[in-house]
Amino acid sequence: MTTRLRALWHDLVPRDERRGRRAALRLSASSTARSAEAIFLVLRRMRTPLIALIVVFAVSTLGLTLIPGQDADGNPARMSFFDAFYVISYTATTIGFGEIPNPFTYGQRLWVTFSIYLSVIGWAYAIGSLLALLRDRAFRAALARQHFTRKVARLREPFVLIAGYGRTGELLGRSIDRLGRRFVVVDLASERIEDLELDSYTADVPGLTGDARDPGNLAVAGLDHPSCAAVVALTDDEEANLAVVMAAALLRPDLPVIARVTSPVIAERMRAFGDPSTVNPLDRFGDHLRLALRAPAAYQLLTWLEAGPGADLPDRGSPPRNGHWVVVGYGRLGRELTRDLRAEGLAVTVIDPGADDPDAAADSDLVVGDGSDPAVLGDVDLEHAVGFLASTDNDTTNLSLVAAARRINPELFVGARQNSAANAPLFTAMELDALLVPAEVIAHEVYAQLSTPLLWRFLRHLPSEDDGWAAEVLGRLVGLCGTRLQTLWKVRLTPQEAPAVQGWLATGGARLGDLLRNPEDRDVALHAVPLLVLRGDEATAAPGEDFVLAPGDELLLAGWSAAERALTTMLEVEAVHEYVLTGRRVPASWIWRKLTPADRG
Amino acid sequence: MNLEKVVFGFFVVLAATLNFGFFIGDISRPELHNQYELYAAVVVNLIATVLKFGDRTQIGAVHLATSLVADLQLIGAASMWVYAEHISSAGLTAGWTASIVSLAGGALVANMVSVVLLVVETTSSHRG
Numbered sequence: 001m002t003t004r005l006r007a008l009w010h011d012l013v014p015r016d017e018r019r020g021r022r023a024a025l026r027l028s029a030s031s032t033a034r035s036a037e038a039i040f041l042v043l044r045r046m047r048t049p050l051i052a053l054i055v056v057f058a059v060s061t062l063g064l065t066l067i068p069g070q071d072a073d074g075n076p077a078r079m080s081f082f083d084a085f086y087v088i089s090y091t092a093t094t095i096g097f098g099e100i101p102n103p104f105t106y107g108q109r110l111w112v113t114f115s116i117y118l119s120v121i122g123w124a125y126a127i128g129s130l131l132a133l134l135r136d137r138a139f140r141a142a143l144a145r146q147h148f149t150r151k152v153a154r155l156r157e158p159f160v161l162i163a164g165y166g167r168t169g170e171l172l173g174r175s176i177d178r179l180g181r182r183f184v185v186v187d188l189a190s191e192r193i194e195d196l197e198l199d200s201y202t203a204d205v206p207g208l209t210g211d212a213r214d215p216g217n218l219a220v221a222g223l224d225h226p227s228c229a230a231v232v233a234l235t236d237d238e239e240a241n242l243a244v245v246m247a248a249a250l251l252r253p254d255l256p257v258i259a260r261v262t263s264p265v266i267a268e269r270m271r272a273f274g275d276p277s278t279v280n281p282l283d284r285f286g287d288h289l290r291l292a293l294r295a296p297a298a299y300q301l302l303t304w305l306e307a308g309p310g311a312d313l314p315d316r317g318s319p320p321r322n323g324h325w326v327v328v329g330y331g332r333l334g335r336e337l338t339r340d341l342r343a344e345g346l347a348v349t350v351i352d353p354g355a356d357d358p359d360a361a362a363d364s365d366l367v368v369g370d371g372s373d374p375a376v377l378g379d380v381d382l383e384h385a386v387g388f389l390a391s392t393d394n395d396t397t398n399l400s401l402v403a404a405a406r407r408i409n410p411e412l413f414v415g416a417r418q419n420s421a422a423n424a425p426l427f428t429a430m431e432l433d434a435l436l437v438p439a440e441v442i443a444h445e446v447y448a449q450l451s452t453p454l455l456w457r458f459l460r461h462l463p464s465e466d467d468g469w470a471a472e473v474l475g476r477l478v479g480l481c482g483t484r485l486q487t488l489w490k491v492r493l494t495p496q497e498a499p500a501v502q503g504w505l506a507t508g509g510a511r512l513g514d515l516l517r518n519p520e521d522r523d524v525a526l527h528a529v530p531l532l533v534l535r536g537d538e539a540t541a542a543p544g545e546d547f548v549l550a551p552g553d554e555l556l557l558a559g560w561s562a563a564e565r566a567l568t569t570m571l572e573v574e575a576v577h578e579y580v581l582t583g584r585r586v587p588a589s590w591i592w593r594k595l596t597p598a599d600r601g
Numbered sequence: 602m603n604l605e606k607v608v609f610g611f612f613v614v615l616a617a618t619l620n621f622g623f624f625i626g627d628i629s630r631p632e633l634h635n636q637y638e639l640y641a642a643v644v645v646n647l648i649a650t651v652l653k654f655g656d657r658t659q660i661g662a663v664h665l666a667t668s669l670v671a672d673l674q675l676i677g678a679a680s681m682w683v684y685a686e687h688i689s690s691a692g693l694t695a696g697w698t699a700s701i702v703s704l705a706g707g708a709l710v711a712n713m714v715s716v717v718l719l720v721v722e723t724t725s726s727h728r729g
Binding site: 051 | 637640654657679686687
C-alpha cells in the first residue's frame with residue numbers, strides 16, 4: 001500500500017519540487033518550535049517564584065487552621081480550611097477585610113502578622129521575576145520573532161524577501177513600496193530593523209533581526225511561504241550573500257534570486273547554484289560609463305527608467321569621446337573602468353599608490369604615487385586630459401582629487417565614487433559629471449529586474465540600439481508624459497485580461513496606434529508610450545504606431561496612471577473600445593443595445 | 602545524582618502517596634478521611650505541576666497533563682468539602698464524603714500515571 005502511494009507521489013510531483021518541499025517543511029517546523037520558545041521561557045523562569053508563592057500560601061493557611069481560636073461565646077474553635085484560605089487570600093493581596101468569622105485570638109494575630117510579611121515577600125519575588133523576564137533581552141527577542149513569524153505567515157500577497165537592509169536595501173524597499181508591493185526584511189543589526197518602523201512605508205514591513213546566513217531565519221522570513229515572489233541578497237558580506245543564494249536555490253529552486261556581489265570569485269560560486277542574477281555595482285558602473293560614452297541618450301533613458309516612478313529626467317551627460325583620461329585608484333573599480341575605457345579606444349593613465357601588485361605593475365601607463373599629492377597630479381598632464389575619474393574607496397580623497405583636478409583643468413569631465421551615504425550632499429555640491437554610488441546602482445538594477453521582467457528586457461536591449469533611436473524614444477516619452485516618470489505597467493492581451501479587444505486582434509489589422517487613444521476623445525493620444533512588445537519569446541523594443549498586435553502579446557508601457565486606467569477600461573469594456581476604434585458611441589448596457597437598432601430602423 | 606531530579610521525583614511521588622492516603626478507607630465514612638491530608642495533597646500537587654512547567658519533550662507534556670488532571674480533581678474535591686461543611690444545610694454527610702473521596706480517587710489514577718511515567722523515564726535513560 002505504502003509503496004503504491006509512494007509511486008503515485010513520485011508520478012505526481014517532480015523530483016526537484018519534492019526535495020524542495022520536504023526541506024521547506026522541515027525548516028518551517030523547526031522555526032515554529034523556536035518561535036514557541038517565548039512561552040516555554042516564561043514557564044521555566046517562573047517555576048521557582050510560583051512554587052515559592054504556593055508554599056507561602058500553603059504554610060500560612062495551614063498555620064491559621066492549626067492555631068486555636070475561639071467563637072463569640074468564648075468556646076475554643078479552630079478555623080476551617082476555607083476560612084483560613086479566605087483570610088490569607090485577602091490579607092496576602094493587601095485587601096484586608098478584617099477578622100472573620102470571629103475576632104482573632106492573640107495566637108492567631110501573631111500568625112497572621114507573620115503571614116503578612118511572608119506573603120509580601122512571596123508576591124514581591126513572583127512579580128519581580130515576571131517583570132525582569134519581560135525586560136529580558138532573550139525573551140523580547142523570542143517575542144519579536146514570534147510576532148514577526150505571525151506577520152509573515154499572514155501575508156497573502158506576493159512579497160520580496162530582502163536579506164540585508166542597509167542603504168541599498170532601503171532604496172530598494174522604497175521603490176518596491178512605491179510599486180505597491182510588499183517586502184520582508186532580515187538584517188543583522190537591530191537598529192536597522194527598528195528604523196523600519198520609523199520609515200514611512202505605505203504597507204507594513206515585517207523585519208527580523210537575525211543572521212541571513214541561518215536558513216532558519218530565512219524560513220521564518222518567508223522563504224518557504226507560497227507567496228514569496230523573489231529573494232534579494234544585499235548584505236555587505238559576500239559570504240552571507242552566497243549563503244542566501246545557496247539556501248534559496250536549494251530550498252526554493254523555483255524562486256528568482258538576485259544577489260549583490262563585487263568579487264568575481266563569489267559570483268562564480270553563486271553561479272554553481274542554479275542561475276541567480278548577480279549585480280556587481282563596479283562592473284555595472286563601467287558598463288554604464290561605456291554606454292554613456294557611446295550613446296549618451298541611451299544612457300539617459302536607462303538611468304531614468306531604472307530610477308523608478310516619480311524620478312525626474314536626468315541630465316544628458318556627454319563624456320568626451322576623444323582624448324586622454326586619468327583614473328586615480330587602481331582597485332577593483334579602477335581596474336574595471338580602465339578596462340572599459342580602453343575597450344572604447346581611449347588612452348588612460350592610472351595613478352595608484354601601491355605598485356606591488358604584479359597586475360598593476362604590468363600596466364605601462366601606471367603612475368605610482370599618492371593621487372592627492374599635487375606633484376603627482378602635475379605629472380600626468382592633466383591640462384591636456386579630457387576626463388578624470390576619482391575611484392578610491394575614500395570619500396575625502398575623492399573629493400579633494402576632484403577639486404584639485406578641476407583647478408588644473410576646469411574643462412575636465414569629472415567622475416567620482418561616493419562610498420558613504422552621509423557624504424551625498426558634498427558630492428552633489430561638487431556638481432560632478434558622473435557619480436558612482438554603489439548602493440544606488442544596485443538598488444536601481446534590482447528594482448529593474450523585480451518590477452517587471454519586461455522592463456529588464458527593455459533595459460538589456462538598450463545598449464544594442466544606437467543613440468538616435470534612444471533619443472527618439474526619449475523624445476516621445478518626454479513629449480507625451482513630461483519630464484517626470486509616472487508609471488510603468490504591463491498589459492497582457494489575453495482573453496482573460498483584455499476580453500474586449502480579442503475580436504479586433506484576430507482581424508490581423510490591429511495597429512498599436514489605434515489602441516493608444518484617449519477614450520474620452522479619440523483624437524487625443526493616450527498619455528502612454530509603448531516601450532516593448534513581447535510575443536512568445538520575441539521582443540520588439542519601442543514599437544511604432546503601425547506595429548500590428550496579435551492575441552497574447554505582452555506590452556510594457558510608460559505613462560500617466562490615468563492612461564493606465566483608461567487603457568484597462570478600453571481592454572475590458574467593448575463599448576469604450578468600439579468608440580476608440582471607430583468613433584461610434586455604442587451603448588454599453590444590454591437593454592440599450594437591444595433598443596438601439598430599433599431606433600435606427 | 603542530580604538535585605533537580607531528586608526534588609522532582611520527591612514531589613511527584615509525594616503527591617501520589619498523599620492522594621492515596623486520603624483515598625484509602627471506607628468511601629462514605631468522613632472520619633476515615635483526614636482534611637489535612639487532602640489539603641497537603643492539593644498543595645503538593647500544585648507544586649508538582651509547577652515543577653513540570655516548561656519541559657518541551659513529549660513525555661514532559663504528558664507529565665504536565667496528568668498533573669493538571671490531578672489538580673482539577675483534587676481542587677474539585679476540596680471545593681466540595683467546603684460546600685458540604687459551610688453551605689449545605691445537612692453538613693458533611695456520607696453522600697458528600699463519598700463524592701469527595703471518589704473525586705480524590707480519580708486524581709489518584711492521574712497521579713499513578715505520573716509515577717509510572719517517572720519510572721519509565723528513569724529506566725529508559727542511560728546511566729551515566
